[in-house]
Amino acid sequence: MKNSIFIYSDKLLTYRFSEHHPFNQQRLLLTLDLLKKLNAIAPEDIIPPRIATDEELLLNHERSYIEAIKKAGNGMLSADEAESFGVGTEDTPIFKNMHEASAQLVGGTLTAVDYVMQGKAEHALHLGGGLHHGFRGKASGFCIYNDSAVAIQHIRQKYGAKVLYVDTDAHHGDGVQASFYDDDSVCTLSIHETGRYLFPGTGNINEWGQGQGYGYSFNIPLDAFTEDDSFLEAYTTAFKEIAEYFRPDVILTQNGADAHYFDPLTHLSTTMNTYRMIPKLAHEIAHQYCGGKWIAVGGGGYDIWRVVPRAWALIWLEMTGQSTISGSLPKNWIEKWEEKSPVPLIDQWEDPANMYEPIPRRQEIEEKNRQITERALYFVRQQQKQIKKKNGH
Numbered sequence: 607m608k609n610s611i612f613i614y615s616d617k618l619l620t621y622r623f624s625e626h627h628p629f630n631q632q633r634l635l636l637t638l639d640l641l642k643k644l645n646a647i648a649p650e651d652i653i654p655p656r657i658a659t660d661e662e663l664l665l666n667h668e669r670s671y672i673e674a675i676k677k678a679g680n681g682m683l684s685a686d687e688a689e690s691f692g693v694g695t696e697d698t699p700i701f702k703n704m705h706e707a708s709a710q711l712v713g714g715t716l717t718a719v720d721y722v723m724q725g726k727a728e729h730a731l732h733l734g735g736g737l738h739h740g741f742r743g744k745a746s747g748f749c750i751y752n753d754s755a756v757a758i759q760h761i762r763q764k765y766g767a768k769v770l771y772v773d774t775d776a777h778h779g780d781g782v783q784a785s786f787y788d789d790d791s792v793c794t795l796s797i798h799e800t801g802r803y804l805f806p807g808t809g810n811i812n813e814w815g816q817g818q819g820y821g822y823s824f825n826i827p828l829d830a831f832t833e834d835d836s837f838l839e840a841y842t843t844a845f846k847e848i849a850e851y852f853r854p855d856v857i858l859t860q861n862g863a864d865a866h867y868f869d870p871l872t873h874l875s876t877t878m879n880t881y882r883m884i885p886k887l888a889h890e891i892a893h894q895y896c897g898g899k900w901i902a903v904g905g906g907g908y909d910i911w912r913v914v915p916r917a918w919a920l921i922w923l924e925m926t927g928q929s930t931i932s933g934s935l936p937k938n939w940i941e942k943w944e945e946k947s948p949v950p951l952i953d954q955w956e957d958p959a960n961m962y963e964p965i966p967r968r969q970e971i972e973e974k975n976r977q978i979t980e981r982a983l984y985f986v987r988q989q990q991k992q993i994k995k996k997n998g999h
């Protein structure tokens with residue numbers, strides 16, 4: 607068995623709305639090049655993604671929607687139809703062959719899942735995935751097909767395993783949550799910037815799930831300007847307690863890197879410290895509960911030069927036991943990309959100490975996030991109390 611695999615081929619770069627759209631898969635290339643220049647990845651670690659079949663897409667998407675996306679990619683979808691399927695918007699424009707490009711991203715996550723579930727790899731990383739806003743019958747927020755939701759349905763059907771989905775993108779993981787809202791064999795946790803001022807506006811603490819799935823959907827909406835310590839406190843507390851409560855067979859993490867201070871689309875204020883700790887805990891918990899079974903996907907991340915390559919390289923470095931890295935980035939990586947970057951690159955693994963002015967409401971924000979976390983976990987804590995009572999502790 608391989609320790610870890612990295613899913614990649616240039617085909618993943620075909621998922622591109624337009625030249626100036628913020629969702630830019632060049633990030634994959636930048637990240638992989640960084641790992642190569644570090645000698646942290648070998649050619650045999652890299653596995654090409656398969657393409658998802660229609661049958662697989664149907665595990666989570668409506669046939670009419672898949673047909674519409676195919677038509678859109680061939681320039682055959684009317685404007686009215688496009689609107690009803692959530693495409694052709696400013697956020698999620700139509701592009702040529704969008705079905706094939708989107709099915710390729712889903713196939714990457716399915717490849718990752720099959721390697722891990724069949725015991726061919728302990729961990730798998732597919733940075734092309736993580737398109738958490740895709741709904742069953744509607745595109746939204748740069749996302750067409752929801753690779754994680756399809757992959758979780760595939761895990762359920764083919765392997766019958768209980769899945770814990772943990773989403774640390776700055777935006778609420780609404781599409782994945784919706785797919786499993788009434789399902790008690792899939793638990794979703796999303797930690798994100800509050801929807802008060804940020805897309806998609808959902809992800810309140812009281813979105814617990816429904817029917818059979820009640821108590822299997824968790825949300826921690828953090829205040830704008832949240833920094834490392836507070837983000838990590840919420841993440842660590844919630845992840846640990848929910849893992850103990852749910853006892854998953856496999857963990858799927860969505861690793862959007864848009865909660866960073868530099869991210870142009872959001873208002874959180876984390877640094878590279880957060881992106882070092884996020885995969886570290888996921889790794890630990892996967893070994894504690896799931897015999898190591900951990901699949902990680904990408905997601906948002908719109909500062910593709912200064913933030914995403916370092917943040918995403920750290921996931922691979924964590925998976926492969928190389929995460930103690932610090933100091934300078936490889937000089938040849940900086941030299942290769944600095945001309946292309948519109949902003950000066952950061953040449954260290956750590957962010958500069960005074961990257962931003964101190965945040966005046968810091969304590970208030972921390973206190974508020976703490977209360978939100980407590981309330982979000984109320985249900986978990988009640989259950990745990992009852993279990994303890996029953997067992998006579």
Ligand SMILES: [Zn+2]
Pocket residue numbers: 775776777862864905906907
């Ligand atoms: Zn995001």
